[in-house]
Amino acid sequence: MDPRYQSSDSAFDNRSFQPEDLDGALGGSALEQRASRWVQTPGGRFPAESVYFVGNDDERAFTLDPNAKSAFTINERSVQPTPDDSPRHSVDLEKQNDKNHQSSLDLHRKDASQPKLPFGQRLRHFTWAWYTLTMSTGGVATLISIQPHQFPGLITIGAIFYILNLFFFAIVCGFMVLRFTKFPGAFKDSLCHEREGLFFPTFWLSVATIITGTQKYVIVMYESNDSMRGWMLTSMSIAFWAYVVCTFAVAVIQYSFLFVGHTYLLTKFMPSWLLPIFPVMLAGTIASVIAADQPLQSRFPILVAGLGCQGLGFTVSIIMYAHYIGRLMQVGLPNREHRGAMFIGVGPPSFTCLAFIGMANALPQDFDLQRDGLMDGHLLRTMALVSAIFLWVLAMWFFMIAIIGVLHSRPKDFHLGWWAMVFPNTGFVIATISIGNALQDEVIRYVGNALTICIVCMWAFVLYHNIRAVIVSEIMYPGRDEDVED
Template sequence: MSAAESPETTERSKHDVGWRRIVRNFTPAWFSVNMGTGIVSILLNTLPYNGRWLYYISILIFVLNVVYFTVFLAITLLRYILYPEIFRVMITHPVQSLFLGTFPMGLATIINMFCFVCVSPWGDGAAYFIWAVWVFDAVVSILVAIGIPFILTTRRNGIDLSAITAAWLLPIVSCVVAAASGSIVADILPNVQIALATILASYVLWGIGVPLAMMVICVYLQRLMFYKLPPKGMLVSVFLPLGPLGQGSFGIQRLGKSAQTIFPKTGTLSSSTGEILYSAGFLIGILLWAFGLVWLSLAVGTLINSRKFPFNMGWWAFTFPLGVFTTATCTIGQELPSRFFSVLGML
């Protein structure tokens, strides 16, 4: 070490180069890649007009998503083990903390695809394994959905209305996504009592996420009316309200369908409860879908009006919200059944 170099300079340079720099600057926003990749694999696996070749592509993308998630999780754990002080800074940051919701949502896409492609050939053990993973995902979703808004509202430095973006929905939508995943997990469980508990827990998750998301959407609409469009770097975030609306629609429809099957088997409430929940789920689902159509029109109109906007990590906001809105559209087409909704979902 030369006389000009101090220990502080050496220590700082070591953490600002190489793999340490990557680990130190790795934020939760990277899990949005899992969300986007995961919803693509789910769509290719469940589209109404599908082919065997699309099924195999969905498997490849599913494996790619698992690799992404494993790598991102390893880097995240390494980040907070090596730099534990960063966690406190991150969780109180007005922007970075919002992306904590992408972790359970990215994991939920893996849970869904595991149910679709792995449980049938691997048996009951795989079903109980993925149910345990879903329980973990649901707990994390609740902690994030309630904890992050609480932390943000208790910060010493206030947040102006003009600074609010649709990213405020990210921690809240995690509960809505977990609820939809719960309906899929319940369908593959061999034990009907555990399946019933999963459905009821999923209704609770849906009840936490969707009303809270509606409140944030109202605030976000107020922000747009008062301060116009967000900066061009955040412009793609106008698609984010499609997330809770599309996934909320898909989830409540799937939960109603699951309740229609599980409630009579377990003797829960009256004999007609399952049918009532199924019909109510479809009605609520199509209303949420219609509200999502409004936001889709506003988002597309915003991009047409802006014409040019820079490429950044926020572009993943195109993929997951549009993807879950598509799953809601296709589910409506399956339940009616309706060629219109099925073709629209394919488009």
């Protein structure tokens, strides 16, 4: 060390520190100055029962703290084991039954001993969900009308579906009116019901299929110079704007009522929660079908309104998808009797896909938004195609998830939710055909033809079970329909 910084009364050397130095400083042996120590013992029968006591020093000694609390002992025999059932197991009854190899009462199944009721009493349970029949039939009619490979008589088959849809719609409306007149207060109760009220928008979805079917099977029958054609086109324009106003009001009012009138658990999320936004979203689909034949002065407002409504519906659906996926991750798939409703998730991306392509194709060939050659019809059609392919893959993903869910545990009894296996999938097939036409790809077009056959077969399958369910009282019976809490 530098002598300039060394104290005159201190000396440093390189020898190591010895205990005797501490002895001299403390006036005695440092080892003799140790106080009593707390020594940790190995413990008794259970390791967690280790305690501390005053004993001899060893390498595990701890200095006594006079302010320390008394020894803390854990008796492991009194500790309950961690439960091995997760929230998923505690909610999904099917998983519990599979685990315990026990069968429990399934509230969704028909009771073989249930008594027969007269039709008048069963009419009380004729719910809004019956419009899923008409919207699916109308969707099949529209699907048949846009087939890329046609044969003689195909349009006639599609026209039969269109007329059948009108017939079913009239029958369902008649029974609904009869129900509401026979049972006073049933109309208000049906709209306010936490489950049946969600199916009220299916009425407007049926109206949407009637509008598109009228365009495909009625308007096209008139020549361009026919005086009736101009009147029919004006009627279609009026119907479109009336539909937009009504469905937007439904989306606002019904969701507002659901927010304040009911409490839904996210662990019980069902795709039917998307239904209130579905009708206004299909305004874009209607615009893509009817706009091309409208005069220019009414075509552009229809396209703008259709694009806005389609964006509204799809955006709300995307928000709902987050809760839907979260529910599937947390508590698993829905009850097997309602897994057909999972196909509702296929609808928003599918209908948005076909709406983009249809509305872009409805633009005039010489369309130029700013008259500068930048945002012209060709660019918009390309952007629509790219966006459609993006959305089609999302729809395909939801489609496959729904198929796996249904096949994993097939439903035993019929419910009107089975029609969800038809209507949303018609949009998926139409979107597939629209992409094939835009890409001019024959393979995709033939895939669309094959999927159309599957949809028609599924429609016949569900219709058969629907009729059978009415006959054997699986539906339209107390506790068996959408007018009871699920």
